[in-house]
Amino acid sequence: MTDDRRAKTRAHWLETMAAHRKDPDGPGSEDYWSPALDTASRDELRAIQNAKIKAVTPFLYENSPFYRRRFDGLGLVPSDIQSVEDLVKWPVVDKSEMMEDAVANPPNGTYSTMDDGLWSRRGWMMFSSSGSTGVARVFRYSQIDRELWSWANARAMHAMGMRPSDTAFVCSGYGPHVFAWGVQFALARMNIAAIPGGGMDSQARAGIVDRFKPTVLICTPSYALHLGRVMEDKGLDPKASSIRLLFVGGEPASGITNTRARLETLWAARLVEFYGCTEAAPHAGGYSCSHSAIDPAEITAHLMEDLQVWELVGDQGHQPVATGERGLTVCTNLNSESSPQLRFLVGDYTRFDPTPCGCGRGHVRALGAFAGRADDLINLRGIKMYPVQLEQAVRAVPGIGDEYEIVITTNEDGLDVMTARVEHAGSDPAAGIAQSVRDEIRSRCEVRASVEVLEPDTLEKTEFKAKRVRDLR
Ligand SMILES: [Zn+2]
Known part of the structure; x- marks a missing residue:
């Protein structure tokens, strides 16, 4: 293909x-950043998705060798994928x-679709996948x-209720991870003042909350818990602090009832x-309204449907599931010059509800948000479970601390066994905590676990992303 055609x-x-x-530069109304897009009907959203799919497939074919090889291997050409209905091919x-x-x-x-020429002309930033696997x-x-x-993040953050009168405290290491950077640039677009909280310890951050009165705390859920305890x-008192969001x-986080409540x-x-x-x-795929x-x-949680196509597929064979059924998230991204993607398996379990939300948005909602x-x-x-189910179970028991870990080992008989290690929160440690944790895990995950109840502050404190399951098999 010629450079001219590309x-x-x-x-x-x-x-x-x-x-x-x-509405690229500011909100179109008090309730919606982009009113026409945020309140678009399902038919209007579908028409936008189709127009973008039609434009993106030749762009991918001409600019990404990975996509070109895949089109060729499947015996498809870009014009075979012109609409949402065609994506299943x-x-x-x-x-x-x-x-x-x-x-x-x-x-x-x-x-x-970013090549070295484009990177040298208008490269912005390089990020890295969090790479918990591989x-x-x-x-x-x-x-x-x-x-x-x-712009996309500003729309989502406006829906959350963030406004220029807020001050946001971003507690992030500002590494090559998309969350904090995407939020930081959106804050600037929204005229919301920010306090960058990278490169300081939790004592210093607690001091900033106390002295400078930010209203929004931005971090991982594990860190929000940790910082609250450091303040205590x-x-x-974090309850009496200026933080409202x-x-x-x-x-x-939000889908884990007991963690959210805590x-x-x-x-x-x-x-x-x-x-x-x-x-x-x-940018955000899903957000709270x-x-x-x-x-x-x-x-x-809403998904941004004028910018992406979201689907749910079964875990075996990755075929689309029926409306309302549980499946794994798949995203076709239609909002990037450098990383448009067709049907990328994001891989979180959820269910979708396409009915309109009370907030006035018609974009599909993930019920129960996302569960890992x-x-x-x-x-x-042979019994399968997610870390989030174990978290639900442990957090359901009153009288235990914030930290816990699940250790999986193979015993001398060659059997795989699970131990939950929790801390009591300072009250009477014998007051049935071990039994309650055992019962909760048994009823929610259908496995027997042994439980160790430890003294407060025995387990290592989690700061950023929690890794609470240690699989030592
Ligand atoms: Zn809503």
Whole structure:
């Protein structure tokens, strides 16, 4: 293909994204950043998705060797995929396929539409997948992506209730992870003042909350818990602090009832969250709106459907599940110059509800939010469970501390066994805690676990992402 044709395809893709980007510089109304897009009907959303799919497939074919090889291998050409209905022709892409490409084509892989020429002309930042499994994959983004991210995140953060009168305290290490950076650029777009909280310890951060009175705390859920306890240890009451919103990302939180309750009680603040991944977007895919916790038993998160196509597929064979059924998340990203993706398996279990939300948005909602990645599945003697189920179980027991760990080992008989190690919270340690934890794990995960009740402050304190399951088999 000629450079001229490639340039025309790129220009058409950029024009298509721009044509559907409303209210780039400020909110269109008090309730909605982009009223026409946020309250669009399902038919309007579908028309936008189709226009973007039609423009993105030739762009991917011409700019990503990974995509070109896949089209050729499937015997497809870009014009075979012109609409949401056509997507099913394209088998789901999973991380392992990207990892193989990254290993074969170091250091950047070829799954991105960013080449070295574009990187030198308008490169913005390089991020890395969190890589809890396998090799880390890098993603380079352009200055156009910066604009697209900050606008998309501003729409989501406006829906959470963040306004220019807020001051946000971002407790992040500012490493090559998308969450904090995407939020930081959106804060600037929203005219919300920020306090960057990188490179300081928790004592210093507790002092900042106390002295400078930020209203929004932005961090992982594990860190929000940790910082609240540090404040208490300093004699400062997080409940009485200026924090009104706990804005978390990076780990499942709002869908875990007992964790959400613990955080909201500790800080006397509302918990809101972002959901997404480095590969597809990478601005927020999902976010909490004002109605996300109207029914505390059924937390919801919206997905940004004018910017992405979200589907749920079965864990075997990755075929689409029926409406309302549980499945794994798959994202077709239609909002990036450098990382558009077709049917990337993000891989969290949830159910979708396409009915309109009380907030006025028609974008699909994930019921129960997101409950952890399928990669994290634990298999104990044939019984399968997710870390999030164990967290639900442990957090259901009153009188225990914030830290816990689950250790899985093989005993001398060759049997795999699970031990839950929890701390009592200072009260009478014998008051049935071990039995309660055992019972909760048994009823929620259908496995027998032994339980050790430890003295407070025995377990290592979790700061950023918690790794609470130690599989020593
Ligand atoms: Zn809503």
